[in-house]
Amino acid sequence: MSLAISDGLRDRLSSWLDHERALKSASEHTITAYARDVSGWLSFLAGHEGGTFGVAQIARLRITDMRAWMAHERSRGVAPRSLARSLSAVKTFTRWLAERDGFDPTAILSTRSPKFQKKLPRPLSPDAARDMLSTVEMQHDEPWIAARDVAVVTLLYGCGLRISEALSLTGNALPLGEVIRIVGKGDKERIVPVLPAARRAVAEYVRLCPYEMTPDAPLFRGKRGGALNPRLIAKVTEAARMQLGLPASVTPHAMRHSFATHLLNAGGDLRAIQELLGHASLSTTQAYTAVDGARLLEVYDAAHPRAKKA
Template sequence: MISPGLTDALGRWLDGLAAMGGAAENTRTAYRADVLSWLAFLQGHLDEGGGTNMIAAVGLSDMRAWMAHERGRGLGARSLARALSSVKGFTRYLAEREGFDPTAILSTRAPKFQKKLPRPLDPDAARAMIDTVELQSDEAWIASRDMAVVTLLYGCGLRISEALRLTGADHPLPDALLIHGKGGKERQVPVLDAARAAVSAYFALCPYDLPADGPLFRGAKGGALNPRLVAKVMERARLQLGLPSTATPHAMRHSFATHLLEAGGDLRAIQELLGHASLSTTQAYTAVDTARLLEVYSKAHPRA
């Protein structure tokens, strides 16, 4: 059993992350699960009580044994790297307060994994997706709603959670939306006329009151729209269009960024529009752009 002291310390660490705006609720839930799983393994592996002394006694071989155990139960390299990051964050916090040497844990190397590159749609497919999504419902207001949401994903580069966080106060859409993204990070996103028109059309057709303090996008029964419904309507549309399974709501955001880059957009500006904390995250789109150019080259070049 994990000691009350460690349990309390874990709670304080997570509360601190929330207070600093560095991790959303879902992220903190994942961190908590990662650390508790690690502590449970250590307790059996080291055959010690679940207190601070147990963590202070951890060596590099113990960390390797934990990683091997996690891989053995089917955890992928990407997930294991995230779990190790959670463990290191908590250990760093605890060591500063308890005064032990965390070097063995902090020096543990994360497993290497192939970063998945974004899979954008080409411009014609993105436009076709928006048009086809509108055809998936016989109810005019729902069809208009789905088109408005997907237009925001592609036209403004919003995450689905960001689009569904808009309220009645955001209508009519301004020239620039103030978006609260991951970790409480704020950014200004320019609004295209097409996105403004799509949202206005939905607003006019929606049978429910849309007060300033309530969600802008509603489900069939009037509650907040569930993001899974957006994913499902896009799935039906992509099947009709013959698009790959990667044509998801998040792919519309990827498409927004990739098409801006292809049009000569500045990488730093695109970083700001997407709300990426690190430029390295945005730089993944340069790899996509290069990969696409190489594909075109290999098909079209006379010597290819």
């Protein structure tokens, strides 16, 4: 990291990344993004302030310095969404640093994130979801690989799993029962019901898979027996949706969105769906579902009877 920053600040940045990796269970992808975002911020400030930049200089930053950095990023063509992500990483690092070095981080933490229009997920219709499951099976000539792809996508749609959660399953989960224990983001555990269709899909894959299903080994294997790369599921999903003429928004994660939306449309309770998806906030669950306005009002009235009396 060739930044004009002090050794002390460099060590603190490294310690913070270790903290996020070990205690916050951040993925390596997240750690890489954090390091890039915060390093870019420090690099700008070192040039902006002149001389070696350290913790003392961070403690003296003003809101105008933060605005100068954001203006610089925008001038480089950084999109508002990406800048908001970088600012979030900067704030997380600064909050951690301030707790250890005893300075007031208000100027940095009060910096407003750039506004951007959030892209709401686009779930599939029930018919399209069923078509996807049947079409995914046709994307590979090797029977066990075709069965594997179907099993993974069925878990995404039938159980609302994240792709990372499905691929983190090991042979210890076999045979799948009526429920499965999932360890999601932040090492939070939840119990998820497993539909008969998902159990059948996984059982068929296990029957055909040429590799031994030992308790500690990955459940879903790549062609050579190693852990399955999530990119392969993205590719097979892309091939299936193109064959069906579905939009580019149909991704593995869209199957999870569809799970939530279809449950809600069928009368599912919003908070129960929140638990199934492993969302920390109910607002996140709302964003991951797409239902008509009348259905949302029904859910609201059922959850808040007083609203009927207003």
